[in-house]
Amino acid sequence: ELNKVKEELLAKRYRFNAGLLMGNVRNRLRWADGKAIKSEIDMQMLNILGPKTDEDLAPVKKQKNEGKKDDTKATKPLKEKAKPEEETEGAATIAELMKNKVHFHAPGQNYVTEGYIVTPDTERLLGEHLKRTGGQVRTRFPPEPNGILHIGHAKAININFGYAKAYDGITFLRYDDTNPEKEEEKFFTAIYDMVTWLGYQPFKVTHSSDYFHELYNMAVHLI
Numbered sequence: 217e218l219n220k221v222k223e224e225l226l227a228k229r230y231r232f233n234a235g236l237l238m239g240n241v242r243n244r245l246r247w248a249d250g251k252a253i254k255s256e257i258d259m260q261m262l263n264i265l266g267p268k269t270d271e272d273l274a275p276v277k278k279q280k281n282e283g284k285k286d287d288t289k290a291t292k293p294l295k296e297k298a299k300p301e302e303e304t305e306g307a308a309t310i311a312e313l314m315k316n317k318v319h320f321h322a323p324g325q326n327y328v329t330e331g332y333i334v335t336p337d338t339e340r341l342l343g344e345h346l347k348r349t350g351g352q353v354r355t356r357f358p359p360e361p362n363g364i365l366h367i368g369h370a371k372a373i374n375i376n377f378g379y380a381k382a383y384d385g386i387t388f389l390r391y392d393d394t395n396p397e398k399e400e401e402k403f404f405t406a407i408y409d410m411v412t413w414l415g416y417q418p419f420k421v422t423h424s425s426d427y428f429h430e431l432y433n434m435a436v437h438l439i
Contacts (some may be wrong), residue, residue, distance in 0.1 A: 221237065224266070224391075225261070225264065225265070226265075226387045227266070229265055229272055230265065230268055230272045231272075231305040232261075233330065234254075234257055234261070235330070235333055236330035236333075237247070238253055238254060238257060238258060238333055239254050239333040239334055239335065241335060242335065243335060243336070248374060249259065258399060273312070278281075282376070292406035305362060307380075310374045310375075310377075310378030310381075311378050311381045311382040311414040312380075312382070312426070313378070313379045313380040314375075314379040314381075314382040315383070316382075318338065318379075320379065322351075322357075323345075323346060323349065323351050323352065323353055324342045324343075324345065324351065326342065327342070330426070352384075352385050352386065352432075353379065353380050353383040353385025353386075354380065354385055354386055354387070354388070355376040355377070355379055355380045355385065355386075355387045355388075356376065356387060356388040356389075356390045357372060357373055357377065357387060357388070357389055357390070357393075357411065357418075358390040358392050358424075359391065359407050360391075360394070360395065361391050361393060361399045361400070361403040361404045361407055362391070362395060362398040362399050362400075363390075363403060364406055365406070365407060365410050369410070370410075370414065373410070373411055373413065373414055373416065377411070377414075377416040378416075381416070386418055386420075387416070387418060388419055388420050388421075388422055389407075389408065389411060389418035389420075389421045389422070390405060390421075390423070390424065391421070391422070391423045391424065392423045392424050393423050393424055393425050394424050394425070408421070412437075
């Protein structure tokens with residue numbers, strides 16, 4: 217597969233979108249491990265391109281508009297910046313931040329994300345998803361109840377709950393209770409209290425263990 221795009225790969229180097237390449241391989245090897253495919257592609261790219269250089273790691277430079285003449289720059293002030301209020305204006309709430317400052321793709325448009333692997337079933341599966349959800353934004357916060365939450369969890373809570381709230385969606389509090397040896401009731405309670413203390417109310421509280429039977433049946437079907 218790499219030989220087919222070798223010329224483009226050499227030109228773009230590590231900015232080459234390997235996601236499309238992975239999609240082609242997955243279409244041919246439907247039961248192959250995705251991580252193994254990615255690892256193999258990464259190794260082959262490394263063999264062809266060698267280690268990443270400083271230029272590979274540098275941010276992508278914005279392309280200038282070649283249609284404009286160079287002397288047009290002289291007609292503009294040397295320091296043309298945004299208005300002070302535009303530079304300092306922030307968001308008063310997480311919901312406002314998610315709606316006006318952060319731009320995620322709309323429900324069902326996962327395929328516009330860079331590196332997203334599109335398969336022959338993608339359109340059908342996304343259509344079925346939209347039919348079930350009605351296009352509603354649905355998120356989840358899935359902590360493992362084996363300890364007290366920390367500041368990093370607060371960020372995740374605000375992003376998941378705040379994004380859904382900004383678009384009139386819903387968020388599930390899903391306890392990842394897959395390790396009973398380290399989980400205690402006090403942690404379940406503390407997590408819920410922390411979520412509500414931050415000003416959010418879960419649409420529904422669920423547990424990973426609620427679906428063990430379904431997951432078992434799916435595993436049997438795959439085998």
